[in-house]
Amino acid sequence: MSVSAARLPPGPRLPRLVQTAGFVLAGPRFLEACRRRYGNAVTFSTVFDSSFVMVFDPGLVKEVFQGSSAQLHAGEANALLGPVLGERSVLLLDEDEHLRHRRLMLPPFHGRRMQAYEQVIRAATDTEIDSWPVGEQFALLPTMQSLTLRAILRAVFGYATGPAEAELRRRLRAMVEPLARPRRLLLLSAVRSRDRGAVLRFEAQRRAVDEILYAEIARRRGEPDLEQRDDVFSALLLAEDERGDRLTDKEVRDELVTLLLAGHETTATGLAWTFDLLLHNASVLRRTHDAIEAGNDDYLDAVVKEALRIRPVIPGVGRVVSGGDFHFGGYVIPPGVEINPSIRTIHRRTDLYPDPRAFRPERFLGPGAPDTYTWLPFGGGTRRCLGASFALMEMRVVLRRVLERVRLRPADATPEKVQFRAITLAPRRGVRVLQDRPPSAAVAEPVPA
Numbered sequence: 001m002s003v004s005a006a007r008l009p010p011g012p013r014l015p016r017l018v019q020t021a022g023f024v025l026a027g028p029r030f031l032e033a034c035r036r037r038y039g040n041a042v043t044f045s046t047v048f049d050s051s052f053v054m055v056f057d058p059g060l061v062k063e064v065f066q067g068s069s070a071q072l073h074a075g076e077a078n079a080l081l082g083p084v085l086g087e088r089s090v091l092l093l094d095e096d097e098h099l100r101h102r103r104l105m106l107p108p109f110h111g112r113r114m115q116a117y118e119q120v121i122r123a124a125t126d127t128e129i130d131s132w133p134v135g136e137q138f139a140l141l142p143t144m145q146s147l148t149l150r151a152i153l154r155a156v157f158g159y160a161t162g163p164a165e166a167e168l169r170r171r172l173r174a175m176v177e178p179l180a181r182p183r184r185l186l187l188l189s190a191v192r193s194r195d196r197g198a199v200l201r202f203e204a205q206r207r208a209v210d211e212i213l214y215a216e217i218a219r220r221r222g223e224p225d226l227e228q229r230d231d232v233f234s235a236l237l238l239a240e241d242e243r244g245d246r247l248t249d250k251e252v253r254d255e256l257v258t259l260l261l262a263g264h265e266t267t268a269t270g271l272a273w274t275f276d277l278l279l280h281n282a283s284v285l286r287r288t289h290d291a292i293e294a295g296n297d298d299y300l301d302a303v304v305k306e307a308l309r310i311r312p313v314i315p316g317v318g319r320v321v322s323g324g325d326f327h328f329g330g331y332v333i334p335p336g337v338e339i340n341p342s343i344r345t346i347h348r349r350t351d352l353y354p355d356p357r358a359f360r361p362e363r364f365l366g367p368g369a370p371d372t373y374t375w376l377p378f379g380g381g382t383r384r385c386l387g388a389s390f391a392l393m394e395m396r397v398v399l400r401r402v403l404e405r406v407r408l409r410p411a412d413a414t415p416e417k418v419q420f421r422a423i424t425l426a427p428r429r430g431v432r433v434l435q436d437r438p439p440s441a442a443v444a445e446p447v448p449a
């Protein structure tokens with residue numbers, strides 16, 4: 001169909017530069033004002049993208065998430081991540097190739113294996129708690145990053161503690177850390193990059209990681225007892241599609257880096273926000289302690305979900321229309337235009353979440369709990385976060401273990417401000433806290449190999 005048949009949703013007629021300033025300077029307030037003025041689907045134009053559609057309503061989000069994967073390309077929307085993840089990453093693929101990778105990757109993220117990972121995460125939490133100072137301020141975000149990296153290296157990569165794990169951890173952090181700075185990903189994009197030095201440094205760091213990963217892939221392919229291992233890395237090497245084909249070395253490498261990048265910073269940020277919200281809400285904190293004593297995991301899950309609602313780590317997801325026009329909500333979106341369900345705006349709608357700024361885990365308990373299109377921190381449809389159950393389990397286990405072992409209090413009287421960091425919405429100062437008492441006698445358990 002021709003572009004002239006397009007019927008895009010209404011949107012601000014402001015110059016692109018002014019709309020860009022609206023996003024950068026007023027973010028959620030700008031979006032909410034546009035939603036009130038133009039409705040639940042709004043067309044924007046900025047210096048980064050001359051025409052894209054943001055979606056603010058669960059009904060419309062459902063149409064997008066249930067749309068055909070041949071027509072709505074998330075891989076294309078994630079293309080900026082290409083230099084880091086590699087072009088065979090599930091995040092960058094679309095249609096049949098995407099489905100094939102997803103099917104091969106899903107099994108280790110379900111059921112029985114998840115329980116085995118709980119133990120690993122508890123141990124990683126103990127290691128981290130043992131390093132916290134007493135009576136001195138420290139920031140939670142970096143320590144949560146270290147914890148989630150440790151958890152991924154053990155559960156996903158299957159590394160036991162030791163020099164090999166430490167070396168891989170060091171090289172991965174060196175590769176990933178600079179990316180967390182605002183705009184750094186843009187620098188890495190080959191087309192837009194003007195900072196040649198940054199690109200070269202990044203490529204050297206990526207090669208240092210790849211060197212270890214390819215050597216480990218070759219080593220494990222030769223191991224006779226790979227079936228006995230319960231890490232995701234080994235499962236990826238063994239997984240076969242319906243034709244009996246396995247992932248190539250390059251594909252395994254790209255998926256490992258994808259799991260690390262998608263799962264490490266995100267979960268750490270979600271955890272830092274959860275503690276920031278809890279430590280500034282005495283009554284919820286007290287109820288969480290009570291729930292831990294009573295062994296009530298449902299309440300802990302609700303705390304985590306409510307934290308991801310108020311402070312979603314990823315503000316929105318993207319789908320680029322491909323092939324023909326995409327029809328939704330009475331609009332006709334032409335090929336090439338990106339549609340963005342806005343997680344952040346939907347989570348703050350007063351009609352969906354009364355008193356939306358209040359931290360109330362109870363929203364997620366009982367029959368009126370939000371559905372999959374109203375609470376969407378993990379996106380949705382055939383692209384929904386592959387590690388969502390892993391992340392929720394990890395956050396619950398860490399939360400329980402930290403509250404069981406130590407007493408933290410916030411170093412700052414007010415909760416953190418949100419800062420956009422290339423992909424994530426992170427706490428600006430990293431959630432600074434103080435530990436009141438020395439760690440209890442509940443000493444760390446040995447880390448399982």
Ligand code: HEM
Nearest residue numbers: 091262263266267270314317378379380383385386387391
């Ligand atoms: C709180 C933590 C996390 C958050 C908020 C989060 C959020 C997201 C979001 C919003 C997406 C895009 C979904 C869409 O386009 O509809 C996504 C995709 C993905 N996530 Fe997560 N994630 C988290 C943790 C994890 C973990 C722990 C892993 C794995 C270890 C993981 C692996 C992935 C993968 C592989 C994809 C791509 C799925 C696909 O394209 O089919 N994530 N995540």
